[in-house]
Amino acid sequence: MKLYIYEHCPFCVRARMIFGLKHIPVEQHVLLSDDFKTPEKMIGKKMAPILQKADGSYMPESLDIVEYIDNNYGQPILTGAKSPQIADLIKQLQQYDYKLEIPRYIKLGLAEFATQSAIDYFINSKVAKIGSIDECLAQSENLILAVSEILNQFDAVIVSQNACNGELSLDDICLFPVLRNLTCVKGLTFPPKIKAYLLSMAEDSGVDLFFDRAI
Structure with missing residues (x-):
């Protein structure tokens, strides 16, 4: 495949x-x-x-x-129940994360941005939604504060570092990608349970984090 x-x-x-x-x-x-x-x-x-x-x-x-x-392929592993609270907190994060991440994606050395034309297309396709890259970067401090408050709420509801609700579920499939992409934001502090969840899920899933190249 x-x-x-x-x-x-x-x-x-x-x-x-x-x-x-x-x-x-x-x-x-x-x-x-x-x-x-x-x-x-x-x-x-x-x-x-x-x-x-x-x-x-x-x-x-x-x-x-x-x-x-x-x-x-094998026995299903996403057998846990979903949490309305997780879904709500994801929606809250998505009010802010786009403006933090979009200006940084193009600076991470990702393969989809290997050419200038790919970078230009990406930027031009996002400007209508987020405004200019410079404007977004200028808002970073306030956006980081807003995201940090939501992450603190998340930290209180994470049950296990191996599964946000205690048993693997679609919530993990939806939550981890949102949290993972925020690791590209330098200066954003992840509460202990969120950090442990990110590290554990990255290892279990084989999906890399961006901590080492955060901007």
């Missing part, structure tokens, strides 16, 4: 996680940010992740990929 991704994409991280957590081999291919032809040839539109299954067919949509792999 092959998985086509962007390294920065939280939806792609969801798909990457299920392969790592279940120890299922998959070839990962990073698409350039401005590559339209490759995904359009596969599924008719530009998006990621895309799974090329063993039979050669293609499957988009992160949670569809997660469900397919979990239910068709």
Whole structure:
């Protein structure tokens, strides 16, 4: 099987996680940010992740990929209950994280931004939503404060460093990518339980963190 991704994409991280957590081999291919032809040839539109299954067919949509792999390769592992509180806190984080992360993604040395045209496309596609890169960076201090308050709330609800609700569930598939991408923000402090969860889930899933190159 092959998985086509962007390294920065939280939806792609969801798909990457299920392969790592279940120890299922998959070839990962990073698409350039401005590559339209490759995904359009596969599924008719530009998006990621895309799974090329063993039979050669293609499957988009992160949670569809997660469900397919979990239910068709070995015993399901995402058997825990979901928490409305986790879902609500994720929504709160998403009010702020985009403006913190977008200006930093292009400086992390990620494969999808290997060319200037890929960087330019990415920036131009995001400006309408977040404003200029410089404006976002200028807001970093206030955005970090807002995110820190939400992370402190998260720290109180994380049950285990191996599974946010105590048993692996779709909440982990949705939560870890959001927290993982925030590790690219230098100066953002993660409370102890959140940090332990990030480190443990990164090891278990095989998805890298950005602490060592945070900006």
